[in-house]
Amino acid sequence: MKTIIIYYTFGGETRKEAKRLAGELGVGTTIYEVKEAKERSVLGSLVWGCWHAMRRKASEVKPIKVDLGSYDRIIIGAPIWADYPAPAFYAIVERLPAGKEVGLFFCSGGGDSSKSKKGTIELIEKKGCKVTSYRDVRTGKGIVKEKSPK
Numbered sequence: 001m002k003t004i005i006i007y008y009t010f011g012g013e014t015r016k017e018a019k020r021l022a023g024e025l026g027v028g029t030t031i032y033e034v035k036e037a038k039e040r041s042v043l044g045s046l047v048w049g050c051w052h053a054m055r056r057k058a059s060e061v062k063p064i065k066v067d068l069g070s071y072d073r074i075i076i077g078a079p080i081w082a083d084y085p086a087p088a089f090y091a092i093v094e095r096l097p098a099g100k101e102v103g104l105f106f107c108s109g110g111g112d113s114s115k116s117k118k119g120t121i122e123l124i125e126k127k128g129c130k131v132t133s134y135r136d137v138r139t140g141k142g143i144v145k146e147k148s149p150k
């Protein structure tokens with residue numbers, strides 16, 4: 001089954017989990033990081049980021065240069081902000097082609113995204129896709145922004 005892991009990270013933890021998972025799934029698994037169009041500050045994540053996450057509003061992301069239609073299974077990874085997936089997650093969901101198997105994993109400090117889980121699954125189903133897995137990853141990390149490369 002042709003699989004892609006597509007994810008967004010703010011602090012680096014979701015990337016770590018995406019890479020671990022890619023190793024587990026084996027060679028042939030594509031891994032792709034989605035970046036937001038505008039670099040977000042910690043304050044921006046706390047104020048607008050959480051506000052948009054809770055309203056399930058997609059952020060603007062850099063062009064996604066991979067053809068999601070060519071994969072059978074799409075695994076999406078994202079951090080949890082204020083109990084909801086971070087805004088870039090919704091940007092990925094908007095681009096989902098119908099008819100795909102979708103796996104989800106969410107990284108959060110406490111490892112609990114139960115408040116938003118049902119609505120998140122419904123959102124994917126509305127795209128005509130089937131959620132085949134949903135996993136919480138407890139990172140134990142708080143509000144952390146990854147250092148941008150120089």
Ligand SMILES: Cc1cc2nc3c(=O)[nH]c(=O)nc-3n(C[C@H](O)[C@H](O)[C@H](O)COP(=O)(O)O)c2cc1C
Nearest residue numbers: 010011012013014079081082083108109110139141
């Ligand atoms: C704006 C913001 C809001 C957060 N809200 C929550 C939360 O509601 N629950 C939680 O367990 N962790 C919360 N966290 C912690 C992150 O989910 C945690 O650090 C996660 O590992 C981040 O993944 P990342 O490093 O891929 O960005 C929040 C972090 C940020 C930056």
